[in-house]
Amino acid sequence: MTRPAQPEPEPGAPVGRRVVLGLLGLGVAGVIGGASFSRRLSEWLAPVELRDPTGLLSTLPLGPVFRFYSVTGSVVTRDAKTYRLTVGGLVARPSTYRLDDLRSLPRTSFTSDFHCVTGWVVPGVEWAGVRLSELLDRAQPSSSAKAVRFRSFDGVYTESLPLDEAREEHVVVALEMLGGPVSHDHGGPVRMYVDGQYGYKSTKWLSGIELTSDEVPGYWEHRGYEVDGTIRG
């Protein structure tokens, strides 16, 4: 076997090691201070980003951008004609809602920060829709119902909430977000939004609400995430 000859030790400073250590220091500082730094950076850049005709700025990790999660392949598109939401399980009055039915129900709106469990955050997202408690009241859960299970028309995703949390004020069947109808990429035409809990609790492409006697762990909870998705600083 052939080997190249060894050159003599190079004179000079160990700059390579210093670069590595410098990057490590930068990384640690970024982990500790990155949240507030990126918030300020994005506040400062927001006006520029709005006027950026190329859209390139929003693809850079400059601050709050939604990342689009799908756990299946491509998800079918549903519109006002084809969309259905079923409410069933342990209820006295199971029912199916069309998009127009949902639009005719009392509407609530609020603004809140969207937190992904992995760390990314989009502050000040506007939400509008029907309170989940409104749909639950109409369905009249039986006394044995203790939890709510959500299904997605992607055919795979499921999530859950204890019944008392599901009744909270800012748990909505969202019809609008970011000032317009919920887009397909964001889980439209209808998705859940559970304020105060990590994003994985807010089912996209919502197709079914089912009352159950026990809380059934959802898609990500079978893959390591906690059933309780409450955001704790």
Place this chain on the structure above:
Amino acid sequence: MGDSDLTLSRFTRVERWVHRGTALLMGTCLLTAFVLYYGPMSLAVGHRHVVELVHVVAGYALPVPMLLGLVSAAYRADLGVLNRFSRDDWQWLRSRNRRNGSFAVGKFNAGQKLNASLVAGSVVVLVGTGTLMFWTGLVRLSWRTGATFVHDWFALGLGLLVLGHIWFAIADPHAREGMRTGRVSRRWAEKEHPDWVARLSPSAEDGRGAASGTGRGRARRR
């Protein structure tokens, strides 16, 4: 066959395998990163959990070939060379005509040294921040947000470094041959790495054997 056609032994088999393994894992990391980060791709590909697992496994495996390479003395010696910056290296970095052959460039030029340390540091930072993002119970939310921020930017930087690395490789078939076969032409080496050639022992030519530097290059040094 003239003297200029002789080939020199540049990279050992271990070093070339470290390079191949790292390239494969780096490519996997960058492709899956693109799918996970870029919205239209995320939705077109979907299957986030699978893509995420591939990304995480490839990410943790990424330092492994480099660590395994440490068993090789030749690899350790090259790391030592990459680590040290001589005065010529600083001048090379500042110069606008660094390719005119007037610099005492050793086995690696200053750009290659800088690239090596930036890649090594970035890999460590990316593995660390990726760990905080994947095991979500490890640190508080604001640190996870910071880890995501750092991971995004370092990934972007590392992606650009790798693209630059591929760009230079495409532009230089002799350098590619060196990494593919382990051997380079003497003519190429004398142009790109004159100080390395000057300090090789005569027996290194044609790969007849290896020996430590003979000091022939000392005259070139200040």
